Amino acid sequence: MFKSQNIPEDYAIYVHIPFCQKRCPYCDFYVRTDAYRNLFLYNETLFEEFDKRKNEFSTLTKPFSLYIGGGTPSLTSPADIQRIVEYWKQKGLENFSEISLEANPEDYQRFLEFYQVGINRLSIGVQSFQHDTLKGLGRNHHVETAIKAIETAKNLPYRSVSIDLICGLPFETTDVWIQTLKMAVSCQPDHISVYILSVGPNSAFGKRAQKGLLLLADEQKIEKDYLKTIEFLSQEGYDQYEISNFAKPNHVSQHNLSYWSGRKYYGFGPSAHSYSGDKRYSNFSDLQKWSASVHKETMEYEFVEELDEEKHRIETIAMNIRLRSGLNWRDKRLKIPEKKVSQLLQKGLAVLQNDHLILTPKGMLKENAVVSFLM
Ligand code: SF4
Numbered sequence: 001m002f003k004s005q006n007i008p009e010d011y012a013i014y015v016h017i018p019f020c021q022k023r024c025p026y027c028d029f030y031v032r033t034d035a036y037r038n039l040f041l042y043n044e045t046l047f048e049e050f051d052k053r054k055n056e057f058s059t060l061t062k063p064f065s066l067y068i069g070g071g072t073p074s075l076t077s078p079a080d081i082q083r084i085v086e087y088w089k090q091k092g093l094e095n096f097s098e099i100s101l102e103a104n105p106e107d108y109q110r111f112l113e114f115y116q117v118g119i120n121r122l123s124i125g126v127q128s129f130q131h132d133t134l135k136g137l138g139r140n141h142h143v144e145t146a147i148k149a150i151e152t153a154k155n156l157p158y159r160s161v162s163i164d165l166i167c168g169l170p171f172e173t174t175d176v177w178i179q180t181l182k183m184a185v186s187c188q189p190d191h192i193s194v195y196i197l198s199v200g201p202n203s204a205f206g207k208r209a210q211k212g213l214l215l216l217a218d219e220q221k222i223e224k225d226y227l228k229t230i231e232f233l234s235q236e237g238y239d240q241y242e243i244s245n246f247a248k249p250n251h252v253s254q255h256n257l258s259y260w261s262g263r264k265y266y267g268f269g270p271s272a273h274s275y276s277g278d279k280r281y282s283n284f285s286d287l288q289k290w291s292a293s294v295h296k297e298t299m300e301y302e303f304v305e306e307l308d309e310e311k312h313r314i315e316t317i318a319m320n321i322r323l324r325s326g327l328n329w330r331d332k333r334l335k336i337p338e339k340k341v342s343q344l345l346q347k348g349l350a351v352l353q354n355d356h357l358i359l360t361p362k363g364m365l366k367e368n369a370v371v372s373f374l375m
Contacts, residue, residue: 326353
C-alpha cells in the first residue's frame, strides 16, 4: 500500500495472549507455559497498553475487527475476554464487526461463554484428524475432542467457525493427509486455514532437525499435499482467497484480509506487530520487557521500520500477490517490467485477469521466489 494511496481510516486490532498449556515441538511463537503465575501481570499491563497507545489511532474512525490470538487465548477466562471486547466496543467496535478468538479444542466447554461475552468468530486449532499425527505434533487433544469442539461451535450462533490444519508433515503420507481433509469438510467448518509445517530453528523440532534426528518432508511431498489440498477444498466449495486460507461464501476473514490488503492494524501484548500506514513496529517478545516498556513514560518497541516509497512498493508486491484478487501489475509505482510478467505466465506460475497477476497453485508454492523475481 503506497503512502499516497488512500488507506481506509478504520483499523484492525490484534491482541496476543502468550500463554499455552505446553509448548508444541514445532512452535517458534512467543508463548509461555506459566499463565498461573503471570496472567494477572499480563492482564493489568494489557489494559495499560491499550490506554497508553490510544494516540496512535485517535485520528482514525474506529476498529473494524478484533482478533484475540496467541498462544491459546481460550485458556483465559471468558470474563477476561469480555473485558477486552468491551474495551474495544467503547472505542467503536460494533457488535456486527468480526470479533475472533483462537481456541484450543479442549476448551470447547467454554465456547458458549465466549459467545455470550461477544466473540462471533472462533478459530479452532485442530491441526489434524489423525490420532498418530496429533501425537507426532505433540498435541494434547484427541481427534474426538476436535470433532466435539467443531460440533459445539457450529451448534452455537457463531457467525463463522474456522479450523487450522497443518500439512506437509514428514511423518504422514499424502493419503493420510487427504483423510484429514475429508474429516475436516465432513465437520462443515465455514473457514479452513491450511499451513505448511514450518519448523522454527529454535523449536524442539528445529533443534532435532539440525542434529539430523528429525527428517523434514521433502519439497515433493509438500507440493503434493498442498496441491491436493487446493483441488480437494475447491471441489468441496471452499474458495481459496489467500495462499493458506479457504472459505465458504461470506466467510472470508476480514481481519486476515486486512494484513494482505494493506489496511492499518495495531497489535497489543508481547510480540504483537502493528502497521500504521507509514511504519511497521512490534512489541517486545518477552513478557517482562514488554511490561517494562508499557510502564515507561514513552512506550518502546523491539522493532520499528519506517516505510519509504521503495519499501511500500516491495510490500505491496509481497502482500497483494498472496491474494486471490492478485496484484495489479500495471500500477506504474510497482515498476514491474512486462517481460517478467510474461516469464511468470510462461512458467505456469501465474495467470492474468484484468491486469491482475494471480498466482496459480504452483506459483503459490513458490511465492517467495516469485516475489523476489518481481522485486
Ligand atoms: S502451536 Fe499454538 S498451541 Fe502450540 S505452543 Fe504454539 S501457540 Fe501454543
